[in-house]
Amino acid sequence: MPTSGLIITLQPGSATQADAVGRLRARPELTLGEVSDRWLPVALETRDDAESREVYDWLMALPGVAFVDVVSVNFEPTLSLQLHPSP
Amino acid sequence: MNLPRREFLRASALAAASAVVAQRTGAADATTSPAPSPADGIAWDKAPCRFCGTGCHVRVGVKDGKVVAIQGDQLAEVNKGLLCVKGYHVGLALYGKDRLTTPLLRKNGKLEPISWDEALDTIAKRVMAAPDKFAIYGSGQWTIPEGYAANKLMKGGLSNNHIDPNARLCMASAVTGYLSTYGVDEPAGCYDDLDACDVLILWGNNMAEMHPVLFSRVIDRRTRGQKVTLIDIGTRRTRTTEFSDHYLEFKPQSDLAILNGIAHLLLKNGTYDAKFVERFCNFRQDTAAASLLGDAMTFDAYKAALEPYTPEYVEKISGVPAEKIRLLGELFGRKDIRITSVWCMGFNQHSRGTNANRLCHGIHLLSGHFGKHGDAPTSLTGQPSACGTAREVGTMCHFLPGGRLIANAEHRAETERIWNVPPGRINPKMGHHTVLLWEKFCTPTAQGGDISTVWVQVTNPGQSLPNLHKLFKAKRGLPDKFLIVSEVYPTATTELADLVLPSAMWVEKNGMFGNSERRTQQWFKMVNPPGEARDDCWQTIAVARKLFELGHPGLKDKEDKFLFTFKNAAGTEVPAWDWKHYYDVNVDRALFEEYRAFSRYKHKDLAPYDEYVKARGLRWPVVQQASGAWRETKFRFAEFDDSYVKRGAGIQFYHSVTKDDKALIWFAPYEKAAEEPDADFPFWLCTGRVLEHWHTGTMTMRIPQLSGAMPHAYVEMHSADATERSIANGETILVRTRRGQLRLPVWTNGRGHVPRGSLFVPFFDQRLLVNDLTLGEPDPISKEPDYKKCAATVVKLGAGRLNSV
Numbered sequence: 092m093p094t095s096g097l098i099i100t101l102q103p104g105s106a107t108q109a110d111a112v113g114r115l116r117a118r119p120e121l122t123l124g125e126v127s128d129r130w131l132p133v134a135l136e137t138r139d140d141a142e143s144r145e146v147y148d149w150l151m152a153l154p155g156v157a158f159v160d161v162v163s164v165n166f167e168p169t170l171s172l173q174l175h176p177s178p
Numbered sequence: 179m180n181l182p183r184r185e186f187l188r189a190s191a192l193a194a195a196s197a198v199v200a201q202r203t204g205a206a207d208a209t210t211s212p213a214p215s216p217a218d219g220i221a222w223d224k225a226p227c228r229f230c231g232t233g234c235h236v237r238v239g240v241k242d243g244k245v246v247a248i249q250g251d252q253l254a255e256v257n258k259g260l261l262c263v264k265g266y267h268v269g270l271a272l273y274g275k276d277r278l279t280t281p282l283l284r285k286n287g288k289l290e291p292i293s294w295d296e297a298l299d300t301i302a303k304r305v306m307a308a309p310d311k312f313a314i315y316g317s318g319q320w321t322i323p324e325g326y327a328a329n330k331l332m333k334g335g336l337s338n339n340h341i342d343p344n345a346r347l348c349m350a351s352a353v354t355g356y357l358s359t360y361g362v363d364e365p366a367g368c369y370d371d372l373d374a375c376d377v378l379i380l381w382g383n384n385m386a387e388m389h390p391v392l393f394s395r396v397i398d399r400r401t402r403g404q405k406v407t408l409i410d411i412g413t414r415r416t417r418t419t420e421f422s423d424h425y426l427e428f429k430p431q432s433d434l435a436i437l438n439g440i441a442h443l444l445l446k447n448g449t450y451d452a453k454f455v456e457r458f459c460n461f462r463q464d465t466a467a468a469s470l471l472g473d474a475m476t477f478d479a480y481k482a483a484l485e486p487y488t489p490e491y492v493e494k495i496s497g498v499p500a501e502k503i504r505l506l507g508e509l510f511g512r513k514d515i516r517i518t519s520v521w522c523m524g525f526n527q528h529s530r531g532t533n534a535n536r537l538c539h540g541i542h543l544l545s546g547h548f549g550k551h552g553d554a555p556t557s558l559t560g561q562p563s564a565c566g567t568a569r570e571v572g573t574m575c576h577f578l579p580g581g582r583l584i585a586n587a588e589h590r591a592e593t594e595r596i597w598n599v600p601p602g603r604i605n606p607k608m609g610h611h612t613v614l615l616w617e618k619f620c621t622p623t624a625q626g627g628d629i630s631t632v633w634v635q636v637t638n639p640g641q642s643l644p645n646l647h648k649l650f651k652a653k654r655g656l657p658d659k660f661l662i663v664s665e666v667y668p669t670a671t672t673e674l675a676d677l678v679l680p681s682a683m684w685v686e687k688n689g690m691f692g693n694s695e696r697r698t699q700q701w702f703k704m705v706n707p708p709g710e711a712r713d714d715c716w717q718t719i720a721v722a723r724k725l726f727e728l729g730h731p732g733l734k735d736k737e738d739k740f741l742f743t744f745k746n747a748a749g750t751e752v753p754a755w756d757w758k759h760y761y762d763v764n765v766d767r768a769l770f771e772e773y774r775a776f777s778r779y780k781h782k783d784l785a786p787y788d789e790y791v792k793a794r795g796l797r798w799p800v801v802q803q804a805s806g807a808w809r810e811t812k813f814r815f816a817e818f819d820d821s822y823v824k825r826g827a828g829i830q831f832y833h834s835v836t837k838d839d840k841a842l843i844w845f846a847p848y849e850k851a852a853e854e855p856d857a858d859f860p861f862w863l864c865t866g867r868v869l870e871h872w873h874t875g876t877m878t879m880r881i882p883q884l885s886g887a888m889p890h891a892y893v894e895m896h897s898a899d900a901t902e903r904s905i906a907n908g909e910t911i912l913v914r915t916r917r918g919q920l921r922l923p924v925w926t927n928g929r930g931h932v933p934r935g936s937l938f939v940p941f942f943d944q945r946l947l948v949n950d951l952t953l954g955e956p957d958p959i960s961k962e963p964d965y966k967k968c969a970a971t972v973v974k975l976g977a978g979r980l981n982s983v
């Protein structure tokens with residue numbers, strides 16, 4: 092289960108912003124922080140990378156979202172699948 | 179995973195994102211990192227990202243001896259807490275399943291495990307047998323101490339200058355551009371210019387994908403309501419184009435004409451900055467045989483040379499409408515705006531790369547768009563330490579550390595003094611540059627192939643050299659040639675290796691990098707490398723020690739001491755060549771402190787190692803203040819920021835070629851590419867990178883998230899060209915040049931869009947080596963090959979036979 096911290100830059104205009112935030116709130120993979128200025132911090136938790144990509148693409152296409160930045164990724168839960176054999 | 183742990187990770191991710199938002203809005207102090215949670219169990223430390231030359235800083239989370247989490251570092255000015263898709267997966271680059279964990283020697287055609295001792299002996303004996311036929315090929319991924327140690331071993335120990343980095347393939351033309359304009363390498367400005375410019379011109383530079391964090395920094399200005407005009411001047415539409423106000427698509431190679439067209443308009447309209455030019459500039463042109471410093475020319479001769487480059491003439495050459503050339507001319511002619519130009523491989527991997535660089539500096543100088551924040555011409559690098567190691571440490575075949583030259587007797591003497599080696603130790607003859615080095619290695623000894631052993635560190639020439647059949651694969655049939663490769667994973671290069679040495683990477687070792695904006699960065703080892711993998715720097719020192727023990731006289735200094743002698747804090751010598759003791763002393767600190775002594779000559783002053791431990795990098799010259807504090811420099815040659823500029827001078831090019839504190843404005847004509855499309859090969863072929871993969875993909879292709887997002891190479895083709903040839907999107911075709919052919923799936927509606935008559939193929943895919951096809955025509959001055967232009971054809975793969983179309 093990859094877990095990422097994202098910053099969503101919202102487009103100006105309170106109606107568009109409110110609408111976008113409403114739609115974001117409806118996605119169970121997202122945990123929303125407080126909107127500050129036009130930025131919304133978000134935690135994204137997905138089953139796998141394919142789902143992460145799908146959510147990311149959805150976010151980028153969402154009306155009211157200007158840009159999505161990723162600030163952190165914790166891959167600890169998936170790492171055991173990828174580790175090279177221990178020395 | 180249990181629920182509380184999941185909740186904890188979710189809360190941590192939200193906290194990290196909230197902290198960056200708080201910093202952006204000014205609600206939080208930008209000088210402190212979020213406090214680590216004790217429940218976390220993760221130890222955090224700082225490091226620059228392993229990948230590109232942007233030089234973002236990451237916070238690396240380690241748990242149970244493994245890197246388990248990555249965050250953008252809020253304390254880093256470069257990236258202010260952000261990372262790109264590669265950066266936030268950088269930790270996984272360590273954990274591909276096929277890490278090399280033991281030395282391997284080819285026996286009867288197969289790579290067999292051997293001990294480190296046997297490996298070191300093998301190398302030392304090869305070198306002893308023919309020290310002058312030995313070469314080291316490194317890269318801009320060498321850490322500063324690694325590159326410094328290799329340089330010292332070769333030039334100060336073996337009196338052998340056959341050492342060159344892969345940086346020759348990516349920024350050598352930027353170096354010659356800076357040297358021939360300002361007399362000293364590397365940009366005057368820095369990334370702060372991106373925050374201050376009114377106009378940002380991207381010269382053949384897909385910043386949105388290649389330097390995404392810097393691009394995000396610019397886009398963020400727009401979301402804050404600031405106006406910044408983006409002009410994308412390129413040969414194909416990219417993600418950068420989508421965000422640009424103007425897109426000027428030019429015919430390959432004709433950027434030279436566009437640059438001349440701008441200078442022509444500045445002169446014709448009288449909008450050049452006459453005062454700036456008179457006070458701070460001289461004029462130059464190339465000699466009949468291209469040379470670094472050329473011939474002086476008068477202002478009138480310069481003006482006359484530019485006379486033909488009218489907007490209409492430039493349109494004819496470049497395909498860019500005359501009114502767009504006028505737009506550029508008008509923008510450069512304005513005094514009320516600030517213009518920053520950035521470029522990367524578009525200018526550099528160019529058969530006239532030095533000239534493209536010179537002309538770009540020239541229009542900034544001629545127009546006076548120089549010397550203020552936001553008014554600067556700045557090259558970007560592709561590798562994390564192309565500047566810090568390849569350029570500054572001087573690991574090129576004609577350089578000595580700190581901007582000194584092999585060819586200069588005083589420079590050699592000074593270097594010998596700092597290295598404490600006898601006078602005359604450094605060979606005055608320049609070594610082989612990259613292309614020549616590999617050509618010589620791939621040529622039979624009897625036919626003049628004077629390189630018999632090459633040791634490759636931190637790079638993958640088997641994939642990244644141009645014209646691979648000639649410059650790399652030809653090694654296959656030459657039994658007396660011996661290839662040593664220090665690597666992390668099996669690569670196209672290890673496929674032909676005779677000896678493979680498993681290396682530690684990134685935070686498995688101490689390190690220092692220097693990014694595109696003159697910022698020197700430091701990190702500490704955080705986790706152990708797997709198996710018997712060891713630091714490249716140790717490998718160099720251990721081989722040097724073997725040579726010392728075998729009696730090679732060059733490995734002794736003037737006091738007969740080993741060239742790499744280290745002492746601990748108590749003053750006791752530490753045998754760092756013995757892996758058991760390598761980390762008993764901080765070898766990086768010792769080598770860096772020795773190297774610092776070289777940094778003053780060209781005013782590239784470096785601070786003591788411990789200053790970098792505290793900082794997220796410092797931009798040189800880092801000058802000590804009366805208070806004892808160390809102050810970095812954001813803008814060189816400008817009095818407002820550079821303490822080496824004389825008071826009252828305003829601007830001072832203190833390494834001026836003409837020794838009068840003036841920079842050089844060059845004239846260079848438009849010249850055709852070495853190979854252009856014709857009836858047999860009707861397409862231009864351009865190669866490059868993609869967002870998800872870093873260079874040859876040896877690391878990023880092993881990160882499932884990145885290889886999944888971009889799993890294989892492809893050929894971008896215009897849909898009309900495809901339709902005309904009955905080629906469907908996704909269909910596999912053959913791309914052929916005079917040097918080779920490659921089967922590739924066609925992408926007509928991808929994220930990049932080539933114009934008609936052009937193809938683009940990325941080079942990250944080891945299974946689909948586009949460099950089998952490239953020409954690699956070198957720039958005559960920098961010797962950097964052109965990867966962006968050659969002639970190609972496409973062949974539809976018919977049922978059972980190939981149909982040329």
Ligand code: SF4
Pocket residue numbers: 227228229230231232233234257260261262263264265266388389390391392
């Ligand atoms: S922009 Fe470059 S340095 Fe920054 S995170 Fe991405 S790959 Fe790393």
